[in-house]
Amino acid sequence: MSLSLTENGDLVAPHLHRVELTGTLRALAFPNRCPNCAGATAERLRIRKVFGRRAGRRRRMSPSSYPGYRIDAADVPYCPACIAQDARERESLASRWRARLPSLTLQSLPALPCLGFAVFLLRTVGAPLHAGDTTVGFERALALLFGVWGLGLIGRAWWETRRYMVPRQTSVTLAFDFSPDISDVLDPGERRIYSMRDAAFAEAFTALNRDRIWLPNPAADRAERLVWIACAVFIALGAIAALLLNR
Numbered sequence: 001m002s003l004s005l006t007e008n009g010d011l012v013a014p015h016l017h018r019v020e021l022t023g024t025l026r027a028l029a030f031p032n033r034c035p036n037c038a039g040a041t042a043e044r045l046r047i048r049k050v051f052g053r054r055a056g057r058r059r060r061m062s063p064s065s066y067p068g069y070r071i072d073a074a075d076v077p078y079c080p081a082c083i084a085q086d087a088r089e090r091e092s093l094a095s096r097w098r099a100r101l102p103s104l105t106l107q108s109l110p111a112l113p114c115l116g117f118a119v120f121l122l123r124t125v126g127a128p129l130h131a132g133d134t135t136v137g138f139e140r141a142l143a144l145l146f147g148v149w150g151l152g153l154i155g156r157a158w159w160e161t162r163r164y165m166v167p168r169q170t171s172v173t174l175a176f177d178f179s180p181d182i183s184d185v186l187d188p189g190e191r192r193i194y195s196m197r198d199a200a201f202a203e204a205f206t207a208l209n210r211d212r213i214w215l216p217n218p219a220a221d222r223a224e225r226l227v228w229i230a231c232a233v234f235i236a237l238g239a240i241a242a243l244l245l246n247r
Contacts, residue, residue, distance in 0.1 A: 013177035015195040017202030021212045022191045025074040025178065031204035034079040036175035038198045041077035045086060047173045048073040050163045051180040069163055076176045089170035100164035107157035114150030118143045176201075 021028075034041050053068045078086070121143035169177075175197040183191040191214050196202040206213070 012179050012193060013174045013195045013197070015177070015197050015202075017196040017199055018193060019196075019202070019206045019209070020191065020193050020214045021209050022183075022187075022189055022214050023212050024190055025072060025192070027212075028074065029205075029208035030077050031201060031208060032077065033198075033201050033204065034082050034175075035076065035196055035198050035201040035205075036082045036172050037079060038200050039079035039081065041079050043078070043080070043083065044075040045078045045083055045173070046073055046075050047169075047176065047178075048166045049169070049178070050166050068160075071163065071166055072178070072180070074176075074178060076173075078172065082172045082175075086170050086172035089172065090167050096165050096167065100161050103164065104157055104161045107160060108154050111150040111153035111157075114146045114153065118145075118147035118150065121146070 032041050033039065048071055050069055050071055053070065121139050125139045125143070177195040179193040179195075181190045181192060183189065194205070196205060
């Protein structure tokens with residue numbers, strides 16, 4: 001299925017039925033029908049998507065969130081036939097591991113010197129020469145430090161490469177698609193665009209979540225503009241003050 005760009009440049013399925021809702025993915029209410037075929041549902045299918053930290057207006061405005069990504073998930077009801085179809089279309093676990101291993105190996109390389117040095121210290125350390133000798137204790141503590149450092153680097157590599165384990169969307173999971181959080185800075189919570197293939201599902205889904213439909217708020221937009229103007233003025237005054245003090 002082809003994809004189109006949302007207003008903030010993120011890919012979302014180009015279905016005719018869309019709604020913009022506030023709140024988290026976990027708080028969504030779903031009808032008891034399949035978004036792919038409108039059939040009766042018996043279980044839910046977890047849909048996971050990888051979004052860059054820059055995705056969404058709030059994250060573009062948060063320098064502390066660069067770089068990186070996040071994985072968002074929604075448990076969506078599907079009928080048994082569509083769940084079986086998704087299983088047939090979904091890429092295998094082995095192929096995802098093949099994609100992950102090169103990056104995991106490369107990002108784990110900095111841990112090798114740390115772990116190697118820790119092993120070297122542990123192999124060369126001996127018993128104290130006398131009761132007051134603290135050298136052995138120091139070397140063991142140093143080995144522990146470098147060992148924890150190395151394991152921490154491996155753990156970070158494991159965490160940073162988990163996106164490779166998220167399967168690509170199938171024709172089934174694309175029946176219910178969602179954007180990243182596009183909330184503004186002053187918004188109280190998340191806001192996303194939901195795109196749905198089936199008209200009956202979309203109507204029922206919108207009705208169940210009607211209290212969360214987002215409506216533009218001109219007052220909030222003006223307040224946000226004032227916040228950014230105040231920040232710009234504060235930065236400009238700080239720069240002028242710094243120049244005057246350095247004279």
